[in-house]
Amino acid sequence: MTSTSAPPGLTRFNALEQPAALAVLRGACASTAWAGRLAAARPYRTADDLYAASDAALAELTAADLREAMAGHPPIGRPAPGDPASAREQRGMAGASEELKAEMLELNLAYQQRFGHVFLICATGRTGEQMRDALRERIGNPPEREREIVRTELGRINRIRLARLLDEDRA
Incomplete structure (x- = not known):
């Protein structure tokens, strides 16, 4: 049986003023186009x-939009200083x-x-060795293949970050 009311985190997100929603979304993904599309499509009934x-x-992002999104990600092994989310996501490199x-x-x-942008991988739950092995494997990819892998990895990261956004206790 499906509930007709949205979960509290989603209700809070749906109720944000447009500038606040954009800011929250840009915190999850640095792509202005992605954030704009998600903010404009509110309200959402379910997660x-x-x-x-x-x-x-994400599927509609241009190459320039993807570059903007990737620019918001620090290199693996060098989480953004003072950013607990970055440190949490790259925990596999901590030790x-x-x-x-x-x-x-x-x-x-x-x-x-080789590719002109940071190596992007959904690092959550991966060990340093797994990330290194993926980087070793992917560095030989043709640029077109790597662009599609990056898009897939960005989608995974965005889903994790959106889930965390909806789970935050803002009550």
């Missing part, structure tokens, strides 16, 4: 409706050896030189 809208907006951290820095730089 699944919000996730579906996120996926649809990494100095050797692994140095290797990730080197691989990140090589990836960025």
Whole structure:
């Protein structure tokens, strides 16, 4: 049986003034286009409706929109200073050896030189070694293939961040 009322976190999100909703969404994904589409489509009846809208907006992002979204992500192994979400998402690198951290820095730089943007992976729940292995594997991808992988990874990250947004206790 489906409830007719939205969960409290979604109700709070739906009730935000447009500028506040945009700010909250830009905190989840740095793409102005993505945030604008999601904010404009409110209210959402269920969290699944919000996730579906996120996926649809992500599919419509241009190459420039994707670059803007990726610019909001720090390199793996170097979470944004003072950003607990960044540190939480990259927790798998926290206990990494100095050797692994140095290797990730080197691989990140090589990836960025090859593709022109940060290596993007949904780091939540992954170990440092898993992220390194994925970077090693993906650095050889053709640019078109890598763009699609980046879009998929960004979608995973956005869903996790939206879920966290809806779960926040703002009451």
